Structures are given as C-alpha cells and as structure tokens.
Amino acid sequence: MTLNYHRNPAEVNWEILINDLIADDFHNGRTVAQLRASFENSQVQAYAMVGDRCIGTARALSDGIGNAYVIDVWTQSTYRNQGIARTMMEMLLEKVAGQHVYLQTDDAVEFYRKLGFSEQPSGMSLIVGEYLTGGANASQ
Ligand SMILES: CC(C)(COP(=O)(O)OP(=O)(O)OC[C@H]1O[C@@H](n2cnc3c(N)ncnc32)[C@H](O)[C@@H]1OP(=O)(O)O)[C@@H](O)C(=O)NCCC(=O)NCCS
Incomplete structure (x- = not known):
C-alpha cells in the first residue's frame, strides 16, 4: 500500500487512531473527541496514511505571526525510520x-536536531487545575 500525506482531519478515523496510539504507548488520556478536537483546533496539521489508516501525526499551534508550538509528533512503530516524521515536520x-517554533521532547532530541x-x-x-478537564469539558 502506498504512503501518502495530507492535512485534513476529516480523513482520519479517530477511533482507530486512538487504539493505535494506545498500542504504541503514545496516548495521553484524551478521549476520541478530545483527540480529534485538539487536532482540529490546531492551525497546522499533518497526517501520514497507509491506505485509509493514519500511521503518523503532527500538529502545531500557531499565532500566524511569530510563535508556534509543535505537539503530537508520532509515527507508528512499524513505520519508523523511513522519513515519515521528517516529512510531516516539513509540512x-x-x-x-x-515564526519561532518551540517544542518539548524527552526522547527525540536527535530527531529534532x-x-x-x-x-x-x-x-x-504548569497544568492549570486537572489535566484534560478544560476546553470543551469545562463547566459553564
Ligand atoms: C520520534 C519519531 C516521531 C520519529 O519518527 P520517524 O518517522 O521514525 O522519523 P524519521 O524516519 O523521519 O527520522 C528522521 C531522522 O531522524 C532520526 N531519528 C528518528 N527518531 C530518532 C530518535 N528517537 N533518536 C535519534 N534519531 C532519530 C532518523 O534516524 C532519521 O535520520 P536520517 O535523516 O539521518 O536518516 C518516532 O520515533 C515516534 O513516533 N516516537 C514516539 C513518539 C515521540 O517520541 N514523538 C516525539 C515527541 S516530542
């Protein structure tokens, strides 16, 4: 199956993606709806697909002027070291x-270098209050 890239969250099956993230030990507790919203609310997104399966993600929050923050850079384990995350980061x-682009990483310093x-x-x-309880879930 061919590998392709796009920027469209509507082409991602988020239920399948969250299960793949859990299996890959790269899931931080977001529900399917939270996972989807966090990507849809990001100004810049990149997805890698094999067929209709999303096997790579990357997103950035940007003010469109001077600052951006990169998060959720992930390539499914079986597809690593083929340049997939590099391509998504370039996207x-x-x-x-x-813009000044910032990110936090523990294990992928050399990749970003x-x-x-x-x-x-x-x-x-700083986590304000309890993690993942704000945004769409905040009580009005
Ligand atoms: C880090 C991660 C996204 C890299 O994905 P990938 O698709 O395998 O990366 P690429 O194949 O595009 O790698 C590009 C280059 O970085 C190198 N590289 C990739 N991951 C690396 C790592 N963890 N440590 C050192 N070098 C790494 C590759 O060897 C390659 O080098 P080359 O250009 O000299 O050949 C992937 O390992 C991953 O999903 N890890 C778990 C999630 C994670 O840690 N994400 C980053 C959170 S900030």
Whole structure:
C-alpha cells in the first residue's frame, strides 16, 4: 500500500487512531473527541496514511505571526525510520515561516536536531487545575 500525506482531519478515523496510539504507548488520556478536537483546533496539521489508516501525526499551534508550538509528533512503530516524521515536520514548518517554533521532547532530541532545532534550556510548564478537564469539558 502506498504512503501518502495530507492535512485534513476529516480523513482520519479517530477511533482507530486512538487504539493505535494506545498500542504504541503514545496516548495521553484524551478521549476520541478530545483527540480529534485538539487536532482540529490546531492551525497546522499533518497526517501520514497507509491506505485509509493514519500511521503518523503532527500538529502545531500557531499565532500566524511569530510563535508556534509543535505537539503530537508520532509515527507508528512499524513505520519508523523511513522519513515519515521528517516529512510531516516539513509540512508543519512550511506553514510557519518566520515564526519561532518551540517544542518539548524527552526522547527525540536527535530527531529534532536533524531538522535544525537546537536545545533551549529552561522551558517551564504548569497544568492549570486537572489535566484534560478544560476546553470543551469545562463547566459553564
Ligand atoms: C520520534 C519519531 C516521531 C520519529 O519518527 P520517524 O518517522 O521514525 O522519523 P524519521 O524516519 O523521519 O527520522 C528522521 C531522522 O531522524 C532520526 N531519528 C528518528 N527518531 C530518532 C530518535 N528517537 N533518536 C535519534 N534519531 C532519530 C532518523 O534516524 C532519521 O535520520 P536520517 O535523516 O539521518 O536518516 C518516532 O520515533 C515516534 O513516533 N516516537 C514516539 C513518539 C515521540 O517520541 N514523538 C516525539 C515527541 S516530542
């Protein structure tokens, strides 16, 4: 089956994707609806497909001006080391020209270095309240 790439969340079967993420130990607890919404709400998205199966994802939050943040970069284990994540990252980066792109990674430093990223120490973070209980789930 051929590999192809697109940017359209409507072409992704999110129920199947979440099961593949769980099987790959790359699931952070989002429900299917939350997973889908978090991608749909991202200004820049890239998906890798084998047939109708999504085997790679990447997304970026961007203000369209000066700053972007990359998240959910994933290639299904059996398809790794074929340049798939590199291609998805290139799809993201071509949409954020002129912007400072930030991301956090524990295990993929060398992957991002190869794409031109350099380490920027002293990143800081805070979870406001309980993780995954905001946004569409917040009580009005
Ligand atoms: C990191 C990840 C997205 C890379 O996906 P991939 O499709 O295998 O990456 P690519 O094949 O496009 O790799 C591009 C280059 O980076 C290298 N690379 C990929 N993953 C690497 C890693 N974890 N450590 C070091 N180098 C890595 C590849 O060897 C390749 O090098 P080359 O261009 O010299 O041949 C994938 O391993 C993954 O999904 N990991 C689990 C999720 C994760 O950690 N995501 C990042 C969270 S921030």
